[in-house]
Amino acid sequence: MSPIEHLVTSGTFSLDGGTWEVDNNVWLVGDDREVVVIDPAHDAEAITARIGDRRVVAIVCTHAHDDHVNQAPVLSDRFDAPIMLHPAEAPLWKLTHAERQPDRELWDGQILTVAGIELRVLSTPGHSPGSCCLYVPELGTVFTGDTLFRGGPGATGRSYSDFDTIIGSISRTLLALPADTIVHTGHGAATTIGTEAPHLEEWIARGY
Template identity: 65%
Template sequence: MTAIVQNVVTSGVFELDGGSWDVDNNVWLIGDDEEVLVIDAAHDAARIEDAIGERKVVAIVCTHAHNDHVNAAPELASRTGAPILLHPEDRVLWDLTHADRAPDGELADGQELTVAGTRLKVIHTPGHAPGAVCLYAADLGTVFTGDTLFNGGPGATGRSYSDYPTIRKSIQDKLFVLPEDTRVNTGHGGGTTIGDEKSGSAGWD
């Protein structure tokens, strides 16, 4: 069976630098009838577990460690026995939310994860957060961008540990080299394509 992509939207609060904002997060599940990989366990472990069902969870992958993307990860890991994977450069943000629970493994640029016979390549895309990553599934024609790239432009860079020139370079050098028809599945809101974002990028500055 070819891997399929499922989307679960969860709601909660994003907190950083003393501020808080109500947010809806996209949680992505990639897999088949037997196993699944979870991208960004946000807010509601029970709801995500319901979507998983009886399938084995091979990993809980964090695109970055802002609290709204990782706050349900330890509980989901406890419920499923799956390891939590995070790029080490985002440990500083992870510790703001989970100081007493470390991730189980590290993500690295160029690393490949496999679920249901489908490979996902880890692409380190700093800027929104120092350890931000995207996951590119060539066989599915899809890239999961977390908060690095949205429908309409780059993710926010106005808070601690973020940098606008860095996120622009990450998108230009790491994402815009992907096929233009690649579907972009984002951390919040609706999707887009690499081609659509490339064509609109001249107006970002």
């Protein structure tokens, strides 16, 4: 079994009075005994089926937009697993789950361990105030949520986002990773750090 599993779930994203149809990447990292679930979106039953009878070490939300957290409480209760989120995401989290708090905080430099695999938390604000990525050196992979996609940074045109901040996070933190690091995103196809790095100045010039 691959240490990284992937499923795509479909639903909506709502913020600032608008709603959009979206497909989300949900990621599982672990082995045949235990997993971490990253960004539990839209379809709790599909995610549950993929988890099977494995122990869920944690449910990690890279940020708190509703399409990345809407199934977190259901899965937390079902698998008795803690929800982990950066505390700066509290205003966005409350828009979706006003009566429920995350169980544990994410912070920069924190290491989460599942099946002997270390996931390093990287604080990468900009798309939202407490956006985080998860870097897995031994797998040559970083899970970027909505901070970095194939072709550019995540959107910054809505509440709680900032273009200069996300560019700073990408340039200082993500582009410092090895060029062959695979970027597993919150939506769409994968890319690599080396593929995206040459386009930084272009993104800045375009105000991407």
